């Protein structure tokens with residue numbers, strides 16, 4: 001992963017999907033290390049504008065002067081669920097020509113042991129993209145109810161051994177607080193041994209807890225609904241997801257927004273507010289074999305595109 005820290009996923013299809021106009025106004029809702037932002041900015045003229053958002057203070061601090069000194073560029077620390085506020089404050093409601101969300105965690109977040117995302121590197125069990133708000137994974141595991149933990153593991157991790165792992169966590173925390181990533185990885189491995197699987201037994205548990213701690217699906221649902229409001233007619237929405245739960249939310253949202261509200265389906269005169277607001281553009285796009293060979297993170301990426309009508 002480390003060597004891929006700056007390789008933006010599905011770059012070509014994203015740039016094409018955004019249909020960039022040199023004088024347009026664009027939003028990169030998941031700045032990360034600015035891989036996509038940098039390329040979008042290259043395609044903008046003097047009157048273009050790019051607003052990038054990230055909730056991770058390290059992502060914000062990492063932005064190079066070549067970006068932050070550019071008058072067409074603005075980097076905002078915040079959550080994508082605040083999209084409408086961030087755009088509204090700048091007087092740009094209804095003026096955005098394209099939005100990109102490259103969801104999930106960044107390679108630097110995974111690579112740095114201190115962030116607590118990785119079962120491969122021992123560190124404090126934190127997992128927050130924004131370490132200044134919310135509850136760390138360790139705090140969350142200290143109090144979560146066994147049933148809720150089981151549901152989270154099953155739903156967000158699609159973990160078959162959810163019940164056994166949830167029980168093991170609850171037993172372990174009675175002995176000592178679960179405060180390190182290696183400690184959690186060990187608890188999971190003991191409860192659910194590898195038995196020939198290719199992935200580490202803790203992979204799904206870490207993914208599930210990360211999604212819960214960062215409220216990733218709630219953030220996604222909120223930003224999709226708000227995106228449509230900030231978009232100009234003809235604007236493009238591009239969303240890259242990395243697991244089936246996310247992709248399902250994006251797919252369902254785009255499909256629903258591209259139909260009339262149920263009660264008006266097939267009717268000749270549909271009032272404005274019940275008309276479709278999006279048109280889906282093509283099918284989900286995945287990375288080519290060459291891209292996956294060059295960048296492991298691309299292997300589970302799905303890009304979906306829709307246009308505001």
Ligand SMILES: C[S@@+](CC[C@H](N)C(=O)[O-])C[C@H]1O[C@@H](n2cnc3c(N)ncnc32)[C@H](O)[C@@H]1O
Pocket residue numbers: 006007008009029030031032033034035036037053054055056059078079080081102103104105106107129219220
């Ligand atoms: C996969 S990385 C983006 C990589 C970026 N496209 C690049 O090429 O460098 C995702 C980034 O989005 C941020 N992020 C994820 N969910 C977020 C949310 N709900 N609100 C704000 N930022 C979020 C993460 O902190 C992370 O830095």
